[in-house]
Amino acid sequence: MTNQDKRMLSNVSKMPGHSISRSARLCHVGQKLRKIKGSTCEKCYALKGMYNMPNVKQAMERREVFFHSIDFVPRMVSVLKPLRKPEFRWFDSGDVDSVAMGHNILDVCEATPHLVHWIPSREYKIWGDVLRTRNLPANVTLRMSAHMIDDAPAKAWQNTSTVASHGGNITGHLCPAPTQEGKCGDCRACWDRKVSNVTYYQHWFPLIPCRHCRQGISFFIYP
Ligand code: SF4
Numbered sequence: 001m002t003n004q005d006k007r008m009l010s011n012v013s014k015m016p017g018h019s020i021s022r023s024a025r026l027c028h029v030g031q032k033l034r035k036i037k038g039s040t041c042e043k044c045y046a047l048k049g050m051y052n053m054p055n056v057k058q059a060m061e062r063r064e065v066f067f068h069s070i071d072f073v074p075r076m077v078s079v080l081k082p083l084r085k086p087e088f089r090w091f092d093s094g095d096v097d098s099v100a101m102g103h104n105i106l107d108v109c110e111a112t113p114h115l116v117h118w119i120p121s122r123e124y125k126i127w128g129d130v131l132r133t134r135n136l137p138a139n140v141t142l143r144m145s146a147h148m149i150d151d152a153p154a155k156a157w158q159n160t161s162t163v164a165s166h167g168g169n170i171t172g173h174l175c176p177a178p179t180q181e182g183k184c185g186d187c188r189a190c191w192d193r194k195v196s197n198v199t200y201y202q203h204w205f206p207l208i209p210c211r212h213c214r215q216g217i218s219f220f221i222y223p
Pocket residue numbers: 174175176177183184185187188189190191198213216
C-alpha cells in the first residue's frame with residue numbers, strides 16, 4: 001500500500017468510521033435527478049462550496065483513477081485491512097459507476113470481513129445487475145436511496161433510505177443525528193441490515209451543518 005492509497009479515505013469525525021467518495025458530478029442517476037424539482041439530488045451539497053475548490057477536485061480525480069485502476073481490489077483491501085473501527089461507508093459523495101465497479105466493491109467487502117460496509121446508492125439498475133450473479137456479502141448493507149423527497153422506500157430492496165420533509169411520513173428508523181449534534185453517537189442503523197428503512201429529515205440540515213449526515217443524506221438536503 002502506498003502513502004497515496006492511504007489518502008484515498010475520508011475520516012469524517014461525526015461518523016464512527018472511515019469512508020471513500022467519488023465526485024457527485026459523475027453520478028448517473030444523480031445528474032438526472034438534479035434537474036428535477038423535489039428530488040433528493042436537486043440541491044446536492046457535493047456540488048457546492050468546498051467541493052468546487054481546486055484541491056478537492058484534484059483529490060476526487062486521484063480517487064477516480066484509483067477506483068478504475070486494474071488492481072483496485074487488492075489496493076483497497078490493503079487500505080482497509082489496518083482499520084480498527086468496524087464501520088466503513090462507501091460513497092460519502094458520488095455513487096457506483098458500473099457493474100464492474102459494483103463487483104470490485106463487493107470483492108473488497110468479502111476480503112475485509114472485519115468490517116461492516118454501508119453502501120448507499122441510487123443506482124438500482126447497476127446493483128440489480130451485480131446481484132443477478134452473486135449474493136450480497138453478509139457484512140454489507142446496500143441501502144437504496146429514494147429518488148424524491150417524501151417518496152416511499154424503493155420496492156424490491158431489503159434496505160432503503162428515504163427523506164422526509166417537515167411533517168412528512170417517517171418510515172422505519174428516524175435518523176437521530178439532528179438531536180445528537182449531527183453525530184451518529186451510538187446509532188449504527190445505516191450499517192444494520194435488520195433496519196429495513198432509515199428516514200432522514202430534510203429540514204434539519206441547514207440548521208446543523210453536520211458533514212456526516214450531509215453525507216448520509218447526501219443526496220438531498222438544501223435550504
Ligand atoms: S441513522 Fe443517522 S445517526 Fe444512525 S447511523 Fe445512520 S446517519 Fe448515523
